[in-house]
Amino acid sequence: MSNNTSLSLAQSKKRRFIKETAQKAVVYVLLSVVGVFMLVPFMWMVTTSLKDAGSVFVFSWIPRQFEWRNYVEAWKGGPTGVSFTRFFMNSIFVSSLVTFGQVFTCAFAAFAFARLKFWGRDKLFLAYLGTMMIPGAVTMIPVYILLSSRYLNWVNSYKALIIPGMFGGAFGTFLLRQFFLTIPKDLEDAARIDGCSTFGIFWRIILPLSKPALATLTTFTFMGVWNDFIWPLIVINTMEKKTLPVALASFQGMYSTDWHLLMAASTIVLMPVLIVYLFNQRFFVRGIVLTGLKQ
Amino acid sequence: MSQISAPARRKHLRENLTGFAFLAPNGIGFLVFGFLPIFASLFLSFASWELITPIKWIGFRNFVGILGFHKDGASVFPNDPYFWKYLLNTFYFMIGIPLGMATSLILALLMNQKIKGINIFRTIYFMPVVSSMIACALLWRWIYHPEVGLLNMFLYLFHIKGPDWLGSMAWAKPSLIVMGIWKGAGYNMLLYLAALQGVPEELYEAARVDGANKWRQFWGITWPLLGPINFLMIIMGVIGGFQSFDVQYVMTGGGPANSTKTMVFYIYEKAFTMFQMGYAAAIAWILAAMIFVFTFLQWKSMGKKVFYV
Numbered sequence: 001m002s003n004n005t006s007l008s009l010a011q012s013k014k015r016r017f018i019k020e021t022a023q024k025a026v027v028y029v030l031l032s033v034v035g036v037f038m039l040v041p042f043m044w045m046v047t048t049s050l051k052d053a054g055s056v057f058v059f060s061w062i063p064r065q066f067e068w069r070n071y072v073e074a075w076k077g078g079p080t081g082v083s084f085t086r087f088f089m090n091s092i093f094v095s096s097l098v099t100f101g102q103v104f105t106c107a108f109a110a111f112a113f114a115r116l117k118f119w120g121r122d123k124l125f126l127a128y129l130g131t132m133m134i135p136g137a138v139t140m141i142p143v144y145i146l147l148s149s150r151y152l153n154w155v156n157s158y159k160a161l162i163i164p165g166m167f168g169g170a171f172g173t174f175l176l177r178q179f180f181l182t183i184p185k186d187l188e189d190a191a192r193i194d195g196c197s198t199f200g201i202f203w204r205i206i207l208p209l210s211k212p213a214l215a216t217l218t219t220f221t222f223m224g225v226w227n228d229f230i231w232p233l234i235v236i237n238t239m240e241k242k243t244l245p246v247a248l249a250s251f252q253g254m255y256s257t258d259w260h261l262l263m264a265a266s267t268i269v270l271m272p273v274l275i276v277y278l279f280n281q282r283f284f285v286r287g288i289v290l291t292g293l294k295q
Numbered sequence: 296m297s298q299i300s301a302p303a304r305r306k307h308l309r310e311n312l313t314g315f316a317f318l319a320p321n322g323i324g325f326l327v328f329g330f331l332p333i334f335a336s337l338f339l340s341f342a343s344w345e346l347i348t349p350i351k352w353i354g355f356r357n358f359v360g361i362l363g364f365h366k367d368g369a370s371v372f373p374n375d376p377y378f379w380k381y382l383l384n385t386f387y388f389m390i391g392i393p394l395g396m397a398t399s400l401i402l403a404l405l406m407n408q409k410i411k412g413i414n415i416f417r418t419i420y421f422m423p424v425v426s427s428m429i430a431c432a433l434l435w436r437w438i439y440h441p442e443v444g445l446l447n448m449f450l451y452l453f454h455i456k457g458p459d460w461l462g463s464m465a466w467a468k469p470s471l472i473v474m475g476i477w478k479g480a481g482y483n484m485l486l487y488l489a490a491l492q493g494v495p496e497e498l499y500e501a502a503r504v505d506g507a508n509k510w511r512q513f514w515g516i517t518w519p520l521l522g523p524i525n526f527l528m529i530i531m532g533v534i535g536g537f538q539s540f541d542v543q544y545v546m547t548g549g550g551p552a553n554s555t556k557t558m559v560f561y562i563y564e565k566a567f568t569m570f571q572m573g574y575a576a577a578i579a580w581i582l583a584a585m586i587f588v589f590t591f592l593q594w595k596s597m598g599k600k601v602f603y604v
Binding site for chain 1: 310311313314315317318320321322323324325327328329330331332333335336339346402405406408410412414416417418419420421422423425426427428429430431433434435436437438440442443445448451477480481482485486534537538540541544545558559562563566567572575576579580582583586587590
């Protein structure tokens with residue numbers, strides 16, 4: 001009798017094991033199919049970028065001969081004569097300055113909204129929140145007109161790419177304010193008793209405690225500016241001042257059928273970002289969850 | 296008020312000054328590039344201005360020109376047929392929102408299990424999200440190439456002659472939607488995964504004790520608890536969907552026959568290729584109004600049904 005039950009127990013255990021293994025196998029297969037779908041475009045891009053002009057149209061995953069020259073040629077910028085060194089410098093220059101300015105000024109403003117008392121504070125904050133709901137297309141037109149006016153004459157200059165992004169930024173102010181509000185006030189009170197100034201409290205207590213939020217805002221602002229398309233498309237019209245996305249977009253007109261060069265250029269644009277991502281994955285993931293869930 | 300002593304008043308003034316000093320660097324930029332332009336563009340939407348001509352106040356004529364209809368013989372025609380066409384296109388592209396969410400949810404459910412190698416999958420799914428939109432758009436143009444694109448070469452293995460994906464009226468929009476799902480699925484998957492991991496395990500245990508199978512557990516526990524995140528994704532998706540532009544600009548240039556032009560594409564065209572600033576501002580405000588109305592309606596209809604744990 002007891003022998004019998006232990007046998008059936010072992011049997012049901014075995015059956016459960018088989019069932020679980022089968023389930024896992026199905027999950028792996030499904031995840032892999034999607035994984036292939038996600039990866040194949042990238043692989044095809046790299047493959048194409050290494051083919052010679054003649055074999056671009058052949059359905060093969062391994063190039064006949066690895067044409068590393070494509071990268072050299074794409075990097076030089078072909079008919080435009082402006083190389084990717086320039087576009088990278090433009091993108092790095094613009095994105096860094098905008099990010100620095102925005103995180104810096106947003107932190108100051110967020111501290112004012114979170115901790116200081118001044119006339120009209122809540123109404124002003126409401127104005128900040130209100131602009132977050134307005135689509136960019138609405139403000140784009142007057143800002144362009146302002147920059148193109150003969151008083152400023154900023155169109156086709158780095159100033160047009162940098163200044164409007166550097167100061168302002170309602171989302172950043174909002175994000176940081178919400179974070180600052182979660183920091184306990186006791187610390188500040190203690191510091192104030194010890195004679196710490198308002199600026200000291202902001203600089204020595206609030207900012208160091210807000211590193212995760214500041215890091216998230218920095219990353220997302222940087223990525224946002226780095227990938228921004230419509231604004232540089234509108235305000236920049238010479239190749240020398242174009243940022244990477246706009247430069248890449250104007251390439252497709254010039255290399256309409258040279259797909260190996262277009263794919264080499266795309267790879268050049270994608271690689272640095274993907275490498276940064278692969279080494280800082282946890283950080284990206286945490287940032288997404290933080291900003292996505294708290295919006 | 297007059298009872299406030301001089302030192303108190305001085306302290307009050309100091310507080311105000313400190314507050315404004317902290318706010319100023321951001322506040323001035325916000326005022327010039329964020330806040331005042333809203334009113335400037337509202338003003339422009341009631342004006343006719345082509346940059347070189349003097350500004351002319353024309354009342355509601357822009358809005359009538361965009362939204363109005365006129366009679367021609369027995370039939371009625373819209374004053375601006377392009378606007379309505381691009382509006383429909385914009386809505387069409389939003390089909391991608393539920394499709395993308397479903398894809399992301401299925402992925403998140405598959406990944407929300409204790410199996411090895413999850414990190415590798417997560418890394419792969421998230422790669423398109425961090426990639427430059429323009430580079431991805433170019434890459435997918437190459438995949439969709441009618442004769443020698445990867446997709447049609449693949450289909451040819453099964454003796455299927457694929458269409459000219461981006462060049463045909465029927466396929467251009469679905470092709471862009473598929474590309475969009477590929478690009479964005481990883482993002483929503485992460486949000487879903489975070490939400491799934493927040494569901495208390497006890498709920499599932501209780502359900503199992505009551506004999507509920509996986510299917511019932513999903514619809515009875517998981518789905519209702521995903522309410523807030525679904526709500527957030529739909530709202531953000533629709534707001535983003537109303538403003539789509541980059542992919543269309545790079546992949547199809549709005550073609551074939553304007554079938555992939557969106558509202559923002561139209562604003563871009565009117566403002567920055569035809570320099571009809573007033574008309575473009577009016578379209579932008581109609582777009583803004585639609586975003587408000589949709590967000591408000593979604594808030595009203597779904598906000599109440601959302602559960603918070």
